[in-house]
Amino acid sequence: MLKEAPGQRLKTLAGLADQRSLMNSILAVQMTEAKTDEEGNKASSFSWRLGGGRLLQDEATGCQKLIEVDDERKLRTFYEKRMATEVAADALGEEWKGYVVRISGGNDKQGFPMKQGVLTHGRVRLLLSKGHSCYRPRRTGERKRKSVRGCIVDADLSVLNLVIVKKGEKDIPGLTDTTVPRRLGPKRASRIRKLFNLSKEDDVRQYVVRKPLNKEGKKPRTKAPKIQRLVTPRVLQHKRRRIALKKQRTKKNKEEAAEYAKLLAKRMKEAKEKRQEQIAKRRRLSSLRASTSKSESSQK
Incomplete structure (x- = not known):
């Protein structure tokens, strides 16, 4: 069996990692586009791959656009910013003058998504359940520990999703100059x-x-x-019926409570009279015993 040299093995692993990161980036863009189509084109987005591109979306027009950015100096404006932060996009070029964008998410070079509220640059493993972002349960009540990336932007991202909040002076071709109607x-x-x-x-x-x-x-x-x-009239009729039934239940409960209180008072009165009779009977017996003992002592 042939052995690989250490340097050759490192090169092979690096090539595989690059291929995986590229595939994950493409998959992230496809997923974002599919999600927007399913939601009826509610927002148009653009996205950058860090060291590559950003996926941008414009809420007004319903368009999305993937923009490749190779110059890292243009992206330094977004570094150390959190998700949901609004950033001026003037540093991206002259055509972006006056634009303000909001950071809505992204993926790192291994494809792990950014999660809001995780205040770190790196990855963490969180126990996620239904209702959490970055996780879709397959079974009822299922929880799973998943790897997610923190919400702070850094150079290790492959895709950054941005939403246009404020439009600038010029139109961006394919993003702000066209309108996609809602489905x-x-x-x-x-x-x-x-x-x-x-x-x-x-x-x-x-x-x-x-x-x-x-x-x-x-x-x-x-x-x-x-x-x-x-x-509709039928809905109003159902509402009137519900209110009438509720009033009937309230009236019935009040009548039953009054009857129960009356019966309870009667039973308590009977129990009190019975107790008083028993006490009187005991007193009579004790007085009879006392008189009998006195008569016996006097005879002696």
């Missing part, structure tokens, strides 16, 4: 009212955003979501 409209009644500035008297059902379903060789039709929290 789905609002479903909740109060949000539909807020979107179209409706009052409580207006009928929300006429303002539902319908989704077109066009198939080849079939009639074009549209599909509307079921409106949640919609106040």
Whole structure:
């Protein structure tokens, strides 16, 4: 069996690490894009790979863009900053003048995600459960110890996710100059009212955003979501019934409590009378014994 030289083995391991970090970076970008598409393009993002790029998103237009940055001096503005910190992006170039971005996350060179609240540069292993970021439970009540990276930005990141908070003077091609329409409209009644500035008297059902379903060789039709929290006569009737049943229960409980109190008072009175009779009987017996003993002593 041939033995590798120590230097050759180190080079091989370094090459494997570079390949893994590159694959993890690509995977992180793909996951971010898929997540944004699932959420209905709520935010447009851009991202940088540190020593590589950043994934940027603009909430106003719903666009995302991956930007490669090779000059590390441009990225020093973001070093030692935490997640959710707003940073001026002027150092990135002239086209970014006036822009303000918010750090929303990132991945290190091994693909481990940044977690808010972990105040360190490195990695830690945390016991995570349902509701925590960086973990999706596969079973009910499952907890798992996962490796996550701290929320402080440093040079060991491969991807940094940023959200545009304030737009600058110039447009960024592919990020702020185009608008991606939302895939789905609002479903909740109060949000539909807020979107179209409706009052409580207006009928929300006429303002539902319908989704077109066009198939080849079939009639074009549209599909509307079921409106949640919609106040209808049936809902009001159910509410009135619930209130009436609650009043009936309250009245019944009061009557039963009054009957119980009455019965309890009666039983307590009976017990008191019985106790008094027993005491009187004992007194009579004791007085009878005393008189009998006196008569016997006088006869002697």
